[in-house]
Amino acid sequence: MADRRLITGFSNPTVKFLRSLRDKKHRKREGRFLAEGLRLLTDARESGRLPELLVMARGRDDHPLLAALEADVLAAGGEVIETGEDILEKITGKDNPQAVAGVFPEFDTALAGLDRAAAPLWLVAQAMRDPGNLGTMLRTCDAVGAGGLILLDDCADPFSVEAVRASMGAIFTQRLARARWDEFLPWLRAGPGQLVAASLREAVPYRGAPYAAPCFLVIGNESRGLPEDYEQACDLRVTIPMRGRADSLNAAIAGAVLAYEALAALAPESQA
Amino acid sequence: MADRRLITGFSNPTVKFLRSLRDKKHRKREGRFLAEGLRLLTDARESGRLPELLVMARGRDDHPLLAALEADVLAAGGEVIETGEDILEKITGKDNPQAVAGVFPEFDTALAGLDRAAAPLWLVAQAMRDPGNLGTMLRTCDAVGAGGLILLDDCADPFSVEAVRASMGAIFTQRLARARWDEFLPWLRAGPGQLVAASLREAVPYRGAPYAAPCFLVIGNESRGLPEDYEQACDLRVTIPMRGRADSLNAAIAGAVLAYEALAALAPESQA
CATH class of the missing domain: 3.30.1330.30 (Ribosomal protein L30/S12)
Incomplete structure (x- = not known):
């Protein structure tokens, strides 16, 4: 040609x-x-x-x-x-x-452009350092029919080759937004939205927890987890059972386990 | 010194x-x-x-x-x-x-040394190519209190630096076995054990499926999934909802979503 x-x-x-x-x-x-x-x-x-x-x-x-x-x-x-x-x-x-x-x-990743009513479920990653985790979370967003992924604070670059690859195409279909926490929280509180943290502190079991749409599931940094004041600002803290020696799951895994549980609560027809 | x-x-x-x-x-x-x-x-x-x-x-x-x-x-x-x-x-x-x-x-990874009664749940990876996925699955095994991870056919090396790193220490606590399918299936059938495949074919919803201990959850290769004859040899085929454009999850994610569902069925006290 x-x-x-x-x-x-x-x-x-x-x-x-x-x-x-x-x-x-x-x-x-x-x-x-x-x-x-x-x-x-x-x-x-x-x-x-x-x-x-x-x-x-x-x-x-x-x-x-x-x-x-x-x-x-x-x-x-x-x-x-x-x-x-x-x-x-x-x-x-x-x-x-x-x-x-x-x-x-690159796409527009401004929070302002995000329509929270577009989906019952959103994933939020805070200071996530591994681009593979970001890509995998995008892929999970697609699978659960989430609206997209919101990146808080200093995350890895979602447009890196590794993240794009791990997303398996979801980078093109899911909404992606980037914001600082002190920009995100006022945005969230300006409309309907339940903020849910995976947490070990004062948390209820993740299974059967009262998830409500639009539900924003926040997963913290791979090593440090979510800062305590972020957790306290959440509407719901849920805990995933840890039966072994370790006290945490891989971040993308934790996000997916929560997302599938929330999906079953928010869209029971999805389980047929 | x-x-x-x-x-x-x-x-x-x-x-x-x-x-x-x-x-x-x-x-x-x-x-x-x-x-x-x-x-x-x-x-x-x-x-x-x-x-x-x-x-x-x-x-x-x-x-x-x-x-x-x-x-x-x-x-x-x-x-x-x-x-x-x-x-x-x-x-x-x-x-x-x-x-x-x-x-x-390196540890002994012979199937013969594995005590199936030691745990209600085991993960099985078939032809898994990504060492990070293997390590993450080991980490998930630890988290759900599984017995360990069985690697079928040609998997990535669980002793690679990437797999060991992703396991976050679970390489040292979880049992690891390696076998060909035609060695694994007779071993499994020689004792109690339910073989469960994540599948899109003739499957029941993964949520509330009749999991039974000792339960072996099989996840197939990242690109091809599980061979059809392997699926047919399983006792139970379960399907995870896919609500987006893609028809599959990351392999380690699929394993974790199933493992946490099976855990809730097999050890309801874990959800307290």
């Missing part, structure tokens, strides 16, 4: 730009992020998100979904680049890169 | 040996694995597992738990090495290594 540009050199400026998107600082400056793999890019396309720039490996297998993606990108005025697998490896940082990657503009 | 050996060179054979343990092939040949961080090593010690070799960074903060660990290792005839942070970084592959790491002999 004549519209494809072929790039074979590692020092090409476009290759340098693409590689730079693996770095948080550059993503922020450019307002762009990278997603890789035909499945993820197809999820994006079906959710109405097209990459501005599509990079494909030469010698990849033909696939009708890839052809459709390419056509849509070109029709929307985007750019399509062909390159070698070695260069794609450098771009994605993977030994066996999937045959395609795309560059997307 | 006179019993500490100081190593300052990257080319020292002990450093080379330690670095080699980051590689699956070398771990297998040596029958040894690496665990890092004072918290993990203290968990090991409290579970009666001491490293044969303890490596500490020079200039680390003193800590009574580290002193206790060192004393126990020496008393048990183990070796203690001091080295620079730069070398510890090379050994653990981390930019900011925790100030201590230890070498442990």
Whole structure:
């Protein structure tokens, strides 16, 4: 296809730009992020998100979904680049890169744009440091039919390659918002919303707790958990049984166990 | 302390040996694995597992738990090495290594050694490829008071640094077994045991399903799920609601959601 540009050199400026998107600082400056793999890019396309720039490996297998993606990108005025697998490896940082990657503009993550009535359930991550946990929480949000994920305070970058990968496409379908706690709490209190913390202090059992929509489930930092004053500001503190030596679950696991319990309470028809 | 050996060179054979343990092939040949961080090593010690070799960074903060660990290792005839942070970084592959790491002999993972009556609940992972998922599943096993994790077919290495790290110490407290499916199924059928698959086919809702102890919850490969004939061989197929675009959860998440549901059925007193 004549519209494809072929790039074979590692020092090409476009290759340098693409590689730079693996770095948080550059993503922020450019307002762009990278997603890789035909499945993820197809999820994006079906959710109405097209990459501005599509990079494909030469010698990849033909696939009708890839052809459709390419056509849509070109029709929307985007750019399509062909390159070698070695260069794609450098771009994605993977030994066996999937045959395609795309560059997307970052989404608006302002709290103001979030419609709390859009879903009965929301996940909230506070100072979450592991991008894989953020991606997995987005994926769980999709599975429980949540509205999205709200990131409080200093979280890992949800637009990192690791987070986007772990989200399995949910980065394109779930709402994502970022806020400081002292911005989030007034926003929450300005409308209906139940704030629920996973907690070990003065908590009720998570099973059968009085969840109410719209329900915001807050999971704290992987090592420190949620600050005590945040917990105290919550409407409900629930505890998950811990029967072993450890006193905590993986953060994404805790979020999912709570989310499925809340789902059963808020949408009993989902359990049929 | 006179019993500490100081190593300052990257080319020292002990450093080379330690670095080699980051590689699956070398771990297998040596029958040894690496665990890092004072918290993990203290968990090991409290579970009666001491490293044969303890490596500490020079200039680390003193800590009574580290002193206790060192004393126990020496008393048990183990070796203690001091080295620079730069070398510890090379050994653990981390930019900011925790100030201590230890070498442990791999545990016996034969199915024959497993006492199914020891716990009401077991997790089973089939062809799980992500070591982080294996570690997280071990951590969940600990949390629900499961007996341990059984790895079927070609799984990632549970003794990899990533799996050990994600287990948060559960690698030292949970039983771990490895088997092929055609070895596992006869073993299971030779005694009491309910085999439960997370499934989309002919399944009942996971909530309120008739779980029975000892209950073995099987989670399949991250991409392909469980093979159909494995599913058919299970006593119970349960389905977790999927309300979004995707048709699956992260494997460790699915395991935890099922494990907590089964726990509530099998040990209702745990929910108090």
